[in-house]
Amino acid sequence: MIGVAGIDCIRKLMRFAHPCLRGGRHVYHYRWYSGKSRTEIVEAEMTRIRNIGIMAHIDAGKTTTTERMLYYTGFTRALGDVDDGDTVMDYMSQERQRGITIQSAAISFNWKNHRINLIDTPGHVDFTVEVERSLRVLDGAVAVFDASAGVEAQTLTVWRQADRYSIPRIAFLNKMDKTGASLEYSINSIRDKLKTVPLVLHLPIGIEKTFNGMVDLVSMEKLAWTLGPGNDGSVYQTTLLQDVDDAQLQERALEERAILIEQLAELDDKMADLLLSGDGTCDLGSIPAEEVHMALQRVTQAQTGVPVLCGSSLKNKGVQPLLDAIIRYLPDPQDKGKELEQLYEDSLCAYAFKITHHKQRGPLTFLRIYSGTITPQSTIYNVSRDCTERVNRLLLVFADEYREMSSMSAGNIAMVVGLKQTYTGDTLVSSPSAVVSAKKVRGRLQEEGQSISVMGDEDAPVLAGLDVPEPVFFCTIEAPSMSKQQELDAALVNLQKEDPSLHVKIDPETGQTVLSGMGELHLEIIHDRILKEYNLETHLGPLQVAYRETVGGTAQETVTVDRVLGAQKHHAVVTVSVQPEEADGPTRDVAVYFGLDRRKVNKDVLTAVKTGIASSCTQGPLLGYPVVGAKVTVESIEVGPGTSLAMVSACAAQATQKVLKKSGGKILEPMMVLEITTDESHMRSVLADLSQRRGRVTEVQSRAETRVVKAEAPLAELMGYSTAIRTVTSGQATFTMELFSYEEMTSLDQNRLLKKMTTFNVEGS
């Protein structure tokens, strides 16, 4: 990924871009372009733009595939290698060191007269919010699979996310050169696990070490990567299959093509008509390639099937056909922008999907433009934050340069310098009056019976916000000295603008700053970034699990407050009852009901009571964790004349605390679902380790020597799991983990936790 967050990286970006060899490794430099460039970058017309992302399980080869794309499209002049830590896309230093892809950014390049805007997406489960925000702005995606592993856990997660955003996909079976690679296994796994129809477009020639190319089943050509200059895969031979002296290959290809055409005929009416036209004895082999391409495009975009291509990015095979498939089958940006164009017509509507910070230039904001045009030196309006922002500079991250643009229009991905108050997920338009007219248009369309699905908010026509999962871990963070606290606060504000899954709050009791996030790695990375990007050596407190509290049963409590403050007498009596909320599992928020006639109570008093209850529920009575899965009913309210609303609120809060305690509060702990892939010889150690962690094994799948263990375990027992699993399996196993529910602890475990936490608090105080 082209990370522009780090100052190191920016320095490199501002230098002239060319790959050079240093100490045997390729190092890429980028320049912050101003002035004339070697080539003129024209704005691509909408039908020739593809906004795409690449999604995959960790290590499937997303970065390597992206690097090859950049190389073959002329972006880079030497091949990067993730194993050497010198790829363009994994730019941030943390990514380089850890060998994983963390953040997403956009990078544009041209392929066969089309503009491809590539939005990189991370593969680690701690960064699913990064994946979500990329998916928001994509029109299509390439799913990269390790052909020896088929569909892996993280791919399933990202696939489900892509389903939610209705993103057409094509599949790339990478690593066909690897031992254990299997087209058949991967296809079955795509069909079974992803519940989609895989449409095989390539018949591999050779497998594992002998993998050398493929038959393109649409054009019926043999594509062979022979050793070209520098063995970089840029040259490959295309031969019509009929001219290839291999009758067996021809026969198999004809059979596979027939299967493909039949599948298409089932999914696509036009292909079915074509087959049935004439005397109904249509020769499947004679259907023209162009007709098959068109059918594949329709089926991909309708998301009824997924074209499957194969290759080996590391061995430089199969990437150019993948680029061809992107421009052939994945959609242009028109569809996604349709609804917004209806609302905003020719005026600007854009979505901020990524923000990075640059010390001198301030925030750099990546925008997907849905309608209208954006120009530099203009003023725009942030609907989500109700403020005006100034566009100082408008840039396109094109190949190895940041190019100044005089304007950018709908369908494009722009980078803007100057937006100071914008957060990731905000909607930007031309002016407040544009919002007023968009609202009017929306009202009219709704009256006509048309629903506007892109909108998240009833009041303002903004794009729906991000679906940010609940943080599961938290820890305190301390500035190196009191004098640096302000700098730390500013750094945290910037980081939150970039990363909506990072939560920052001040502990009301200790006054300490508390960070919460998606996992151990997430918080570690934040810590690293504060050091590297803001030069602040902070101290992180011990990592703690974000528990929840809930009620044990039904209870009722009445609290009376009688106070005299100055000359004013305050009198309030509030009775509340609680009971477990009968929803599917614990819900996030506590539901408040009124068991009294609300018309007889002053509106402000009702609001004060609700506020008191809500504030009380943010800190449960057992350990101070938020209360969930409870129904609180206000049974009665009595308020004396002249009593302040603050007093009413306090009375309701006290009653809620008391009733929560009385109900026999329970602690809920986050349960994670784990998928561990290991070899047979380490199975015993993996299972033994899991049972020590209160883990439950739910399924074990076998494939040759590989075992995939699915298990559930409490997060509290999984601290440092990545190191532990590495140790017990001598580095052989990989795993993913994801939050799936909050569960009640057994009373034994709860008592242990309460003892530990109260001792900890006493010691810590």
Ligand SMILES: Nc1nc2c(ncn2[C@@H]2O[C@H](COP(=O)(O)OP(=O)(O)OP(=O)(O)O)[C@@H](O)[C@H]2O)c(=O)[nH]1
């Ligand atoms: N044999 C083989 N190995 C490959 C191929 N493509 C990538 N690899 C290797 O697989 C490992 C992971 O590759 P990456 O490109 O970093 O994978 P990624 O999906 O970007 O990984 P994350 O950034 O962690 O999500 C590296 O060691 C690559 O060299 C391939 O086609 N064949």
